[in-house]
Amino acid sequence: MSLRQMQYLVTVVEQGSFTRAAELLHVTQSALSHQIKALERESGGPLLERLPRGVRLTPMGRAYFPHAELAVRSAAQARRAALATAGAESGELHIATVHAHAVGVLPEVCARWGREHGGVRLVLHEYATTEDLFAHMERGVADLAVGPRPEKWPGPVTVVGTEEMVMVLPPGDPLAGRAAVRIDEVADRPWVRCALEPVLAGRRWLDVECERAGFTPRTAVRTQHTSTAVRMAAAGVGVLITAAHELTGLDCTAVPTDPPWRREITAFSRVPPTGAAARFVTLLRETGVPGGGR
Template sequence: MATLRALECLIAVLDAGSVTEAAARLHMSQPALSHQIAALEREIGTSVVQRLPRGVRATAAGRAIADDARAALAAAERVVRVGRGVATGAQGQLRIACAETMTAGLLAPVLRSWRRRHPAVHLTLHEMTSAEALSELVATGAADIGIGPRPTRWDGRLEVIGSEEIVAVAAADLEPPTTFAELAEQPVVHYHPDNGLGAWLDEIAAASGVTLDAATRTRQATTAAQLASAGLGIALVPMSALTATFPRTVRSLRPRLVRDVVCLTTAPEDALVQRFQAEVRRRGVPVPAAITAQLRPRD
């Protein structure tokens, strides 16, 4: 197969009309350039340049392949240019998977800052309702980086970037229970099996000898918080699912229930992944002050 170097030598000879001039432009010796042209001619099976008393000119074969040779060289230049652009964060594509509760509070400020500083990098966002679905997306190569709770199974690179508390939420005029024993006596806004948070909470409740009474179920933690605030039951939700704008009562559990927030990737050496992960690490896991003020468990 013809090498890019041979094609580069051909185009240089055709543009210069001289082997001597082409060699000088490419900073090569004349024998080395002639060797590249000869190798190309052997590959093709015919001459690509005609040697004249003064200079050279393209043969029919040389003219036929010149445009494709120029296109191949231009494509190779684009490959290098794009690769360097990605390495410096100037361009490329980054596919991000994120736990749906963390998109607004944790990820949105990072995306906003990233877009200002790296406008040529195309970002794709997948919002997931469980850590297992999120990790599967990264493991199969459908996402470059995943941000969310720690999954049960993961074989790639994992970095803990913070933690968040799971809190009890009730309507504004109610006092939510703060232990699993108390929750056993209350209707619970629980989670659909697709949401891994539900299974995790069931395991913790079972360890306390409690079975949660699901009054209703939802796939979204943000929806669970809203349903609880509307009086449909008690919801156990991650802090990232809460905003400061809707009426509710929020309390910490006893003992406090906390989960890790992690970044997952199978390509830790990727320059864009490294840069984005550093942005997320610097941002950390925010805790809304308006909610923090309510977190003291009742005595």
């Protein structure tokens, strides 16, 4: 029962095919067959169901797989952690994040990283929702995650900055130009909702605030990606509250809310960041993230 066998299994399952997995792993399909068979022999039964078209996990495989995946990913992280501590001049740093942050706060950080730590390649894993991000971080896909503060996270969480939330309005909106807008002033408008809304104690922030203001937000449309939501709002579909920096380059109006809302951006990982990961956190705090480090 070796790491290699698990790596092979994971790849075969991900690819749904021995042949494609073999190409990806740079071995022959025969080697895969042998190894998977050996793994199945040791595990006491078949893990994969060989279908005429591709493969699928057996019930036993489903019990086995998540652990194997975590083992494989942890091993990869171990290697990267060691390399990052050693040379700091080569290797990879895997960062997981949500799409909204990837387009918003990370580009500048990545640019500085490239100049200052050229040897360490950044590998970005972007997810559409925070749930996705957390789920994949738990499975160990990345060394470090950048995103909203996780509600439940068994590991170190560092606040690297805060974002100011603004209300997005189409160009020429009557409220445009105001210094700030109270939420009840738009109580009668439809809203653009997004999968990535900040959550507080299990409830969406906006719902809580609207309830306090005495109305229930009417949803015009619900999107996965924040960038989509922003364009909806800019087109006048409805009101959206989102982080200010996600609007750069768009033809729309943004007005701060009254009272001002802020949302934390955090970096979190399974173990205290060392080497490259630690430097990345420092860079995050120093660069580009409004309110960084507090």
